[in-house]
Amino acid sequence: MGYVILVLVLAAIGYVLYAGRYVIPAGQVGIVTKKFGARAAGDDELKVSIGGGAGVQARTLRPNTRGWLPPFVYEVACVPQVGVPNGTIGLVVAKVGKIRPPGRPLADHIDCDHFRDGEKFLRAGGQQGRQLQVLTSGRYAINTEMFEIITVDTPEAAEREKVPEAALREVEIPVGATGVVVTRAGTEPDEEEFSVGPVVPGHESFQLPWVFLDNGGLKGVQEETLREGGQYAINPWFAHVVQIPTRELILEWSKDKKPGGNLDAALGQIVLDVQGHTVRLEMKQTVRIPRQAAPLLVCRFGVAGTEPDGRDPVKQFVVKQLASTVDGYFRRVSGGYRIQEFITKYDDVCTELAGEVRQALAHTGVIAVNTNLEEFECDHPELNARRREIALMEEKAKLARARLAELEAELRNEKVQTEIELMRVKVAEENKKLEHVKIKVLVELLGSEFVGFERVLAQLAKAQVPDQQVISGSGGESVDALLQTMPAAQVRGLIWDVFKDWGAAKDGERMLPKTPRPPAVGTRQAAD
Template sequence: MAVVWALPAVAFAVWLAVTGWWRLSDDEVGIVVKRFGRRRRDDDPKVSLYGAKGVQAAVLAPNSFEFLPKFLYDVHRVPVTHVPSGTIGVVVAKVGRPRPPGRAIAKHVECDHFQDAAAFLRAGGEQGRQQEVLVSGSYRINTRAFTVITVDRPEEMARERLTEADLTDVDVEVGEAGVVITRLGGKPDPSEVGPVVEGHEGFQLPWVFQERGGRLGVQRETLDGGGRYPLNPWFAHVVKVPTRVLILEWNREPKPGDNLDVSLEQIVLDVQGYTVRLDMKQTVQIPPEVAPELVLRFGTRGPDAQTPVQQFVQKELAPIVKSYFRRKAATYRIQEFITKYSEVSNDLADAVRQAMKPIGVRAIRTTLEEFECDQQDINDLRRDIANQEKRAELESAELAALTKREAARDQIELQRMKVREAEAELALVEIRALVKLLGPAQVATERIVRELAKAPVPQVIGGSGDMAQQLLGVMPIAQARDMLMTLLDQNPPRPRAVEE
């Protein structure tokens, strides 16, 4: 009789020995389901901490060989959770305590990157969206306890209203500052950026940011260029602001819509009734510490999806520069634009730099191109002077080169003569331009002769020949220029109607 009972017992033992072992591959996690057990005690309804019937919180690890009797347990094999390189995984807990009202995201608990569901439950983990993200890699996740949303799961992304960009590491390039806008934290001050908070590792630890007094909204601390940051999209959003040197152009050329200077047009000034147009290039740099202020004032995106920098250029920089130019232009005479445009350009460039100081943007270099007037004769006069100025500069540069060579003394003296000739020719061209601005030859002569009658100089000015040469024959260039400027102030030149 004993033998009869022994045979089934041996068979059962053999069956247990054969079927009770569970082997998992490197890419599998085993979710354990207990077929029998005691009543749940302080367990989550979906998983068990203490060995009650149903899904267990603990899992079988990949590449493991475990003995669990089949009549007591079942094991469901699920793939290891993979987060692709350069991306993140965000986690939604299916188990845990309900979140308190008003809390948009669950409190953080340590649970080995959600690989220990038992620790999550014991620490009071809450259901719903979690603060910690999973960076690139593989994780042994109990999928009955947690859902991990990655770029490989478009349906789950859509359900949580996430995009592929949301689940990609934030890449801040060299020459950029990443301005962070947080969605969690204390009540913000609408007029200020959030204070710097220590210890959150570039906003990668949202719970530390909140525990140490971080506030909602735009943050003063920025993400450095050249780094990649795995940020939780439920916690923070990043706006990239260029901090490299930028060239903004005021001209009438069409520009692509994504250009920072797309709203800038050619500068148009009124100088004593003459319409003067000029192009300008402005090299600027936005310091990283100024970037958060721009985002705070202009937001992340404006009308027509404009970036904060585009809005800054259009709404603040362009009007300030335009206003400064108009005020400065009102202090100039047309003859100064013709004869002293280099000085005028330097003065206007300094005005641009002064305009940007209060904003905090660095004005590095301002370049004004040659102006263009609606009156062609003004353009002709300016072109003649500009050409002569270039010739004088070239001769001066040649002289400077020769002076470096001691053996070239004769050439140096010859070059000095050329420089003096070029400067004298420039003076003659300037005086001719000023005389021409006085009006027809007879009128100009009469005005000059009347003015000379007041000055202690020889009265040898005649009504024929080159008036400019005659004038320079009786007085120095500076005195002649001042006299003509005074005459032009008394008798300002008037623009003629432009033919259609």
């Protein structure tokens, strides 16, 4: 009888020893639940215990461990470790802890070994809800009864928390761009218009948001930006990053339809009325947004939009700042030019426009690199032909000037001195031919009624011309004679002075036939 009892006791002991043993495989974590017992001081109200009371225990069993617990008191469940894929982040929501104070969207940060030490989290006063710290790529032995981890592999949880999939990836700033950071938490800034938050030290490019907050960081657009070529683990609950291109951007006003994603999608061909003639022209504007100017641009033109790469603020800048400047310029000057003057002074119009664009963008910090007006189309074929003639001569003069510049850059080589002098003469000749063509076109456009030239000769008598020079003839011959006697600029000014007096006497009579056109419409932009 005693032998039987001994066997039963040994069998019971063996069963207890076997039933209480546990093995935690690699890649998993053991969560322990105490089946009964009194609640301990400091235990969470949601039945997670840090003092050995009944319920889920905050302390976990690590991977690749084995041991024994009384089987009638404890229950061990193995769950997979939390995995965060490369290039992504994990957001943490605490299921346990204290209640956050009102007005605090994010819980206070608790240093608890990336949430692997649940017991320390509760002892240090960890709060329920969204946490400031994110998990970078790797595997974590986390008590999933205490914390929910949202990753790209948990789309249901991400949807419930209204976190888009793109926000669960590290922020990557490409070369030729800068990342403007807009914080959603921090001290409320002063109500100053278009102000940005000052640089705050120690937060590792906003990857340690609790340091930013502890050092008095302001809510909103930040002066410090994320550098190109970097990857950043940014908590989307704490901050939003707007990528602003810092490379040179070429924006086109043209009649061609552009894709909606283009920065210049809203820019159409420019249409204006010059002395009753409809003129259509195209334009290219090159701009560059310096890194230090990007935060102010985002502050002025907003961050709202559906495009995650930050194109919306730049589009708003293009439409509201740049396009309005160009539109206003052409509205103002189109009524101040005669069509003949517009044709011959097209380069001057471009130069003046470039100056206005630079001035308008200066206060935004954006640099206007280059402004180019393309060849225009007019409703009068003769005007188009005359403009092409002038443009051809302008191009030849530009090529000559460019070649001269190349030769002057080689001044150290004495063998090119003679060629340089010859090119200077050629440049002067080409410029003289260009002025000659412009004046002849001007005289031809003014019409035969004016080309009698008696008024020009009368004005010429008042000018300082050598007594030995005799000017006679009409039309082109008179122009040639004048150009041989006087500088081209003086000749053109003389013609315009006489023409204005004569035009006033004619009471506004138009010199050129034209096709009837509707009233001036200024600058018109094509629809998206």
